[in-house]
Amino acid sequence: MKSFIPREIETLWTLFTAPTVWALHFIACYATVAVFCAKRLPASFSFNSVRIALAIVTLAALAMIVLSTWLAWRQWGFGADDPPHDEPTRHSRTLFQGFATLLLSALSFVAVLFAAIPLMFIAECQP
Amino acid sequence: MTDDRLTGDHRPTRSTSPIRSVFTNTQRPALKAGLFILCLCPVITSCSGTHSPLDPAGREARDVATLFFTMLVGGALIWVGVVALLFYAARKKRVHSEEGAGRLILWGGAVFPCIVLAALLAYAVWLMPNVRPWVSGSGDGLRHIDVTGEQFWWRVRYLDEDGSIAFESANEIRMPVGERVVFSLTSPDVIHSFWIPVLGGKMDMIPGRRNQLTLEADKPGIYRGVCAEFCGTAHALMGFTVVVMEPAQYEEWLATRRISSGGQDKQGLALFLENGCSACHTIAGTDARGTIGPDLTAFGERGSVGAGTLGNSRDEIARFLRDPKSVKPGAQMPHFTMLPESETDRIADYLKGLR
Numbered sequence: 001m002k003s004f005i006p007r008e009i010e011t012l013w014t015l016f017t018a019p020t021v022w023a024l025h026f027i028a029c030y031a032t033v034a035v036f037c038a039k040r041l042p043a044s045f046s047f048n049s050v051r052i053a054l055a056i057v058t059l060a061a062l063a064m065i066v067l068s069t070w071l072a073w074r075q076w077g078f079g080a081d082d083p084p085h086d087e088p089t090r091h092s093r094t095l096f097q098g099f100a101t102l103l104l105s106a107l108s109f110v111a112v113l114f115a116a117i118p119l120m121f122i123a124e125c126q127p
Numbered sequence: 128m129t130d131d132r133l134t135g136d137h138r139p140t141r142s143t144s145p146i147r148s149v150f151t152n153t154q155r156p157a158l159k160a161g162l163f164i165l166c167l168c169p170v171i172t173s174c175s176g177t178h179s180p181l182d183p184a185g186r187e188a189r190d191v192a193t194l195f196f197t198m199l200v201g202g203a204l205i206w207v208g209v210v211a212l213l214f215y216a217a218r219k220k221r222v223h224s225e226e227g228a229g230r231l232i233l234w235g236g237a238v239f240p241c242i243v244l245a246a247l248l249a250y251a252v253w254l255m256p257n258v259r260p261w262v263s264g265s266g267d268g269l270r271h272i273d274v275t276g277e278q279f280w281w282r283v284r285y286l287d288e289d290g291s292i293a294f295e296s297a298n299e300i301r302m303p304v305g306e307r308v309v310f311s312l313t314s315p316d317v318i319h320s321f322w323i324p325v326l327g328g329k330m331d332m333i334p335g336r337r338n339q340l341t342l343e344a345d346k347p348g349i350y351r352g353v354c355a356e357f358c359g360t361a362h363a364l365m366g367f368t369v370v371v372m373e374p375a376q377y378e379e380w381l382a383t384r385r386i387s388s389g390g391q392d393k394q395g396l397a398l399f400l401e402n403g404c405s406a407c408h409t410i411a412g413t414d415a416r417g418t419i420g421p422d423l424t425a426f427g428e429r430g431s432v433g434a435g436t437l438g439n440s441r442d443e444i445a446r447f448l449r450d451p452k453s454v455k456p457g458a459q460m461p462h463f464t465m466l467p468e469s470e471t472d473r474i475a476d477y478l479k480g481l482r
Binding site: 065 | 255
């Protein structure tokens, strides 16, 4: 179990994990559909398979964001303390970063969902 | 009676404007409400008419109107809720715990908007294929009409089944009810935009490109189309008439248009030709074969003069052809003020008589 869940480390990079996952998911969706529709690939590779592939990418992105959220929640001490964490101490700084990461993760989760909604409804390329 | 300046009760009056002095304090809210309703009138009148997307006559426009009203009602409900909350907070009769306030912000300020936006996005994306139906291929078997946006009028070409031009018209589009029509849109000069609000969304007309738009009318009537992209001085005066007809009537009209003659008025036609009108205008069945300006075949039947600028009466035609720029700034047609009025009236008579 220990190898599954990352150790708690103090770095600013964890803050950007969820928004980065959102950005990559966004690029993956838009670039794939745009290239597919512009190049008109052979019929053996239908638009539906593009949708399924992007649905899998979406699920993977959401899973990564959920993991990031859980880690942030842990860093925040599972909500034991209330914000604002504005004491000039190491503990307060850790909690502040954890809470900020938690909010950013929630925002990224919603953003990934919104970017994926058109996939459910748009069924073909239209020139 | 005591002078309140002496007793110290004097309050200087803030204003002596006539409205304030005429209306007492109790009347003022009523006045404000009246003014508010008065200001709404022009907004409400735009909910119907020959070119309101809220008074649809086609399937796509109906979907757009439904989307608009859904969002209007939803937006109004949320607005009322937020304003009610604002008033409640301003009165501040009860004290709420910080935890309760935090919950309200989380659910009302984050979770609720996310759900509403997701639902709206899903609804709008789901509606997209209906709002802009796509005809696969080149739309074989459907009626095709080529429309070209010119500065500042519309060239309309009706195509045969084989794609050749059956006849040309201008500033008026006729289409049968209950049948999907494919419009092929382009422009030789600048970007225009083709919009028949009662039938559906607009589509740009871009020089060097051919855009396709399909529309289906489900209610016969006479509507108005407009240019929806600023294209120059007379952009606002670049309209056209859309006549949606019963299919049988439409077929009949098509047949008469194919065999148009230049009318019986030989003298009027002679004046038209003598004065050089035929350099730019075509009238089928005559020697007038100019292609620079609008085709004038069956001009008397059209709904307007100067692409939706004036009504189509003999006097308005004469007024337009005497000095087009005075009624339509930026119009490319030269003026004919050098002709005696009797002659311009004569030509107007001739044009009005064209069927």
